[in-house]
Amino acid sequence: MALTIRPVSPGSGLAGNRLPRGAAWIILAVSLAVSIALFGLLAAASGDEFSFVGAAIVGLVLYLAASTGISAAVEGRRQAMDRFVTGLVTGAFIVAMVPLISVAATVIGNGLARFDLEFFTSSMRNVTGEGGGALHAMVGTLMITLAATVISVPLGLFTSIYLVEYGKGRLAKIITFLVDVMTGIPSIVAGLFAYALFALFLGPGVRMGIIGAIALSVLMIPVVVRSSEEMLRLVPNELREASYALGVPKWLTISKVVLPTAIAGITTGVMLSISRVIGETAPLLITAGFTASMNYNLFQDRMQSLPVFVYTQFANQGNPAFAFLDRAWAAALVLILIVMALNLIARLVARYFSPKTGR
Amino acid sequence: MTTTAPKLAGKARLGDIVFSRTALFAGGMILVTLAAVAIFLIVQSIPAFFATKESASILPSNFWAYVWPLIFGTVWAAILALAIAMPLSIGIALFISHYAPRKLAQTLGYIVDLLAAVPSVVFGLWGIGVLAPAAQPIYSWLVDNLGWIPFFAGPVSGTGRTILTAAIVLAVMILPIITAMCREIFLQAPVLHEEAALALGATRWEMIKMAVLPFGRSGMVSAAMLGLGRALGETMAVAMVLSATGLVSFKLLTSENPSTIAANIALSFPEAYGTNVNVLIATGLILFIVTFLVNAIARWIVSRRAEFSAAAG
Numbered sequence A: 001m002a003l004t005i006r007p008v009s010p011g012s013g014l015a016g017n018r019l020p021r022g023a024a025w026i027i028l029a030v031s032l033a034v035s036i037a038l039f040g041l042l043a044a045a046s047g048d049e050f051s052f053v054g055a056a057i058v059g060l061v062l063y064l065a066a067s068t069g070i071s072a073a074v075e076g077r078r079q080a081m082d083r084f085v086t087g088l089v090t091g092a093f094i095v096a097m098v099p100l101i102s103v104a105a106t107v108i109g110n111g112l113a114r115f116d117l118e119f120f121t122s123s124m125r126n127v128t129g130e131g132g133g134a135l136h137a138m139v140g141t142l143m144i145t146l147a148a149t150v151i152s153v154p155l156g157l158f159t160s161i162y163l164v165e166y167g168k169g170r171l172a173k174i175i176t177f178l179v180d181v182m183t184g185i186p187s188i189v190a191g192l193f194a195y196a197l198f199a200l201f202l203g204p205g206v207r208m209g210i211i212g213a214i215a216l217s218v219l220m221i222p223v224v225v226r227s228s229e230e231m232l233r234l235v236p237n238e239l240r241e242a243s244y245a246l247g248v249p250k251w252l253t254i255s256k257v258v259l260p261t262a263i264a265g266i267t268t269g270v271m272l273s274i275s276r277v278i279g280e281t282a283p284l285l286i287t288a289g290f291t292a293s294m295n296y297n298l299f300q301d302r303m304q305s306l307p308v309f310v311y312t313q314f315a316n317q318g319n320p321a322f323a324f325l326d327r328a329w330a331a332a333l334v335l336i337l338i339v340m341a342l343n344l345i346a347r348l349v350a351r352y353f354s355p356k357t358g359r
Numbered sequence B: 001m002t003t004t005a006p007k008l009a010g011k012a013r014l015g016d017i018v019f020s021r022t023a024l025f026a027g028g029m030i031l032v033t034l035a036a037v038a039i040f041l042i043v044q045s046i047p048a049f050f051a052t053k054e055s056a057s058i059l060p061s062n063f064w065a066y067v068w069p070l071i072f073g074t075v076w077a078a079i080l081a082l083a084i085a086m087p088l089s090i091g092i093a094l095f096i097s098h099y100a101p102r103k104l105a106q107t108l109g110y111i112v113d114l115l116a117a118v119p120s121v122v123f124g125l126w127g128i129g130v131l132a133p134a135a136q137p138i139y140s141w142l143v144d145n146l147g148w149i150p151f152f153a154g155p156v157s158g159t160g161r162t163i164l165t166a167a168i169v170l171a172v173m174i175l176p177i178i179t180a181m182c183r184e185i186f187l188q189a190p191v192l193h194e195e196a197a198l199a200l201g202a203t204r205w206e207m208i209k210m211a212v213l214p215f216g217r218s219g220m221v222s223a224a225m226l227g228l229g230r231a232l233g234e235t236m237a238v239a240m241v242l243s244a245t246g247l248v249s250f251k252l253l254t255s256e257n258p259s260t261i262a263a264n265i266a267l268s269f270p271e272a273y274g275t276n277v278n279v280l281i282a283t284g285l286i287l288f289i290v291t292f293l294v295n296a297i298a299r300w301i302v303s304r305r306a307e308f309s310a311a312a313g
Helices: A023-046 A052-074 A079-112 A118-123 A137-166 A169-183 A187-202 A209-234 A237-243 A252-277 A284-285 A306-315 A322-353 B014-049 B064-098 B102-117 B120-147 B165-186 B191-199 B204-233 B236-241 B263-272 B275-312
Strands: none
Touching: A023 A052, A023 B263, A052 A079, A079 A322, A079 B064, A079 B102, A079 B120, A079 B165, A118 A137, A118 A306, A137 A169, A137 A209, A137 A252, A137 A306, A137 B014, A169 A209, A169 B014, A169 B064, A169 B275, A187 A209, A187 B014, A187 B204, A187 B263, A187 B275, A209 A284, A209 B014, A209 B064, A237 A252, A252 B014, A252 B191, A284 A306, A284 B263, A306 A322, A306 B236, A322 B275, B014 B236, B014 B275, B064 B102, B064 B165, B064 B204, B064 B263, B064 B275, B102 B165, B120 B236, B165 B204, B165 B236, B191 B204, B191 B275, B204 B275, B236 B263, B263 B275
16 A cells, blocks of 8 residues: 655645654653743742642643643644643543552551551550551451351352343342342441441440451452453353353353452452452441450450541540541551452462463 | 243242242342331421421521522532543443553543542542642642632632532542443443544544544443432532531632531531431432432433434434
8 A cells, every 4th residue: 555654844835734752751851941940930939839739720720721832823723632631641541540659658658657567566445645556457357257258258259140041031130130239238328338238236336246247348349240240141151052062061161160250350350359448447347346356256345447446546545646637547457468468369379270271 | 041941840849939039028128228218318307397496406597598508519529520520430331442552441440440449538538648648739829820710719729628629529529430431431432433443544532533422422421410419419528628607608629618417417416406316317319319300411421322322223
């Protein structure tokens, strides 16, 4: 085919006038420089601190206006609009990065103060001021999440098996719909449900770790069902048919052929669902309560968990207040590290253990 | 539904029966659980609807007078959050799907997803420790200079713990889910349409306006509804950030703000006793119904789109 080189020289009749390639970057640099100079002058004049964020924001707005204006003058209205939207869209992404970086920086910055051995080896029993740790909260989080996983994974997995392998007709449709509804249950409502369930039998004011685990499984089951269902549907039908052709019963086909093929994806889904519920605060606050002591028994007494630890340290600050805030930030750091680790492992499992497809 | 095993075998095997019954039982448990959620919430809420000031100490007069400002606050905060998050999310999704270099796109998607991994209580700490103090000077500037706009009427909050701060935190929290959905939909836009638009000489923005956005409209609406559902039920961030006084007010920047249902439950439940517990559970029931309706609308839009595109394809 014939190669046509698009004329980019200014004044070309075919493509219209175009700004040179690096123009956008030059305009950006100039607008940032102008904005920084402006803010520097303002700061020097009023004696206030130099606001870097303010300078950056004004600089970007300036860039948007300048590049649109220059482009409109040189390239015409349509190209100017295109440049304007490109700037807006890129700006949206940058704006979204601000809270992420800010959260990461604050949590690491404030959390490291108490990220020490004592934090991981002691509880808050008899601690009123500085010192103390979150061991009881970590144990609680571990036990409650483990219990929630033990409840949710078999239920969720078998539900997805039902939906993919057995479910036909109305019941399957109803269950799919209800799983959708469950996905949208607010976490606090799940907590209220678990509380109401136990309060009916054990009397009002009941607080136990297992109630929290049940609240979390209400949140976790739909996620497990959704992800496992998706993974099971990805298993090629030829595998099932080959197995049936060899005379293998259906249940053995599912457990020996379908599940092993999908296991990597299912594991990923389960880990992501754990990482989703492990940071839940509200349902645990109202079902498992909070305490300062160790509790290894899911079925008796209040149980502390990491997110609730963060909240109670923040909400009930004692004297000195910084000790409580430092503990809250350290626990937040631990929590984020756990969630990140779970996410990372899940992605690695998905990448390295999934069956190789043809592509 | 995908398997079509010929039914040749005469007698059912024990393993098959056990396995299929287990699967059916698990599916049934979903039904039972959801029914239980509804039934227990309703049963525990019934006393609240007839409660008075004498029987439940947190009620000002009757149940509806207590719950109305909370419903208002919940919806108001969620709509504010959506108004902030929606344009941003569409922008980010477009950036990832159509503007960023192909090789970077997936990584950038992961980075946005990282926001979803931050627990809400951490966002609460961040909102009160970083965002509120940082936003306070901007708020007082807004009140001083734009106070004639009803939303920005004073007096300005001294701490920055206003409903606008709470809405910003909520917006950050619902950003990843809306972005992820919009991104998926924008990537599904027919490539042929896009190329046709470009071939006719459209700029990139005109191509997006003509080929991508019309295709993704219903998807964007349902993403917004899902985000709204999330924002309605979000608890801890609001409970920690918002300094609530429980009145109905559209002012964004004062220290007197309406509370939300979820935040109110989290704050009041640990100390609640007697009928007060029932009152709080009843507010939870109302939240459940509201989020259910919002999610149902979102799903209805999605399903309508699926039928539509099936008919078109």
